[in-house]
Amino acid sequence: MKSVVGAEVQSSFYYIQSGNGFIIGSTVIVYDDSVTATMKGLRTNLEKIPNVFVSIDLSNNRFEGEIPDDFGELHALLSLNLSHNSLTGPVPHSLGNLTxxxxxxxxxxxxxxxxxxxxTNLIFLEVLxxxxxxxxGSIPRGKQFDTFSNDSYEENMGLCGFPLSIECNNNVPQQQYPSSEAEDKFGFGWKPVAIGYACGMVFGIGLGCCVFSIGKPQWLVIIFGGKRIKRKSRGNRRARTT
Structure with a gap:
C-alpha cells in the first residue's frame, strides 16, 4: 500500500512483474502476473497488470471491524472495493482525501x-x-452525488433525501405513505371511515339488544339464536273463561 500513498503513479505504461519465468528441464516458461478485480461494478480479468492500475479489491471475505482511516492516505487509488464483508462502524471521513x-x-x-x-470532494467518482x-441521515448533495441513482443507497432504511423518495425532516427520514384509492377518488381518508364504522357498530349493537328484548321480528331473533315466543291457543283462553 505504500506504493499508492503518492498522488501520482509512474506515467509510463508497462506491466507489473512482466516477463517472469521459470525453467522446467531444458524449457524456459515465461509468464505475466494476472489479476481478477471488480471495478465500477464490473468483474474484469487482466491477463497482465498495468502499472497504472491502482486498485484495492478485498471484497467477498470475512473481514470484521471498522474501516481504517489509513485508507485516506492512499491518494493514488482509483478503485476501492470492500463489499460483501462484515465491516462495522462509520464510513471514514478520510476517504474524502482520495481525490x-x-x-x-x-x-x-x-x-x-x-x-x-x-x-463530495471525489469529483472523479463515477460509481458509488x-x-x-x-x-x-440525509444523503450529501453536490458535484458527483447529484448523479447517483437509488441503486447506490438501497436497503439503508435510515437514509433520506435526493435521489430517494423519502424526505428528510431535520436529517431524520420522514416516511411518505401513498394515499389510498378511496381517498384519491372521494376526497377523504381513513379517519372518517373509522369514525363511521365505530358509530355504525354502536348503533348495530343497540338495535340488536332492542330486537332480542322485544322478540320481534321473530325470524331475525331465530336466526341469531333467540328462543321463539310461543303464542297461546284460543282453546286455552276459552277454557279459562268457562
Missing amino acids: NLESLDLSSNLLTGKIPDEL NLSSNHLE
Whole structure:
C-alpha cells in the first residue's frame, strides 16, 4: 500500500512483474502476473497488470471491524472495493482525501452512521455503491452525488433525501405513505371511515339488544339464536273463561 500513498503513479505504461519465468528441464516458461478485480461494478480479468492500475479489491471475505482511516492516505487509488464483508462502524471521513478515486464499493456490510460530506470532494467518482448497510441521515448533495441513482443507497432504511423518495425532516427520514384509492377518488381518508364504522357498530349493537328484548321480528331473533315466543291457543283462553 505504500506504493499508492503518492498522488501520482509512474506515467509510463508497462506491466507489473512482466516477463517472469521459470525453467522446467531444458524449457524456459515465461509468464505475466494476472489479476481478477471488480471495478465500477464490473468483474474484469487482466491477463497482465498495468502499472497504472491502482486498485484495492478485498471484497467477498470475512473481514470484521471498522474501516481504517489509513485508507485516506492512499491518494493514488482509483478503485476501492470492500463489499460483501462484515465491516462495522462509520464510513471514514478520510476517504474524502482520495481525490483520484473513480469507484467506491462498500455495499453489503454492517456500516452505520451518516454518509460523510467529505465524499463530495471525489469529483472523479463515477460509481458509488453503499447499498445493504445500516446508514442513516440525509444523503450529501453536490458535484458527483447529484448523479447517483437509488441503486447506490438501497436497503439503508435510515437514509433520506435526493435521489430517494423519502424526505428528510431535520436529517431524520420522514416516511411518505401513498394515499389510498378511496381517498384519491372521494376526497377523504381513513379517519372518517373509522369514525363511521365505530358509530355504525354502536348503533348495530343497540338495535340488536332492542330486537332480542322485544322478540320481534321473530325470524331475525331465530336466526341469531333467540328462543321463539310461543303464542297461546284460543282453546286455552276459552277454557279459562268457562
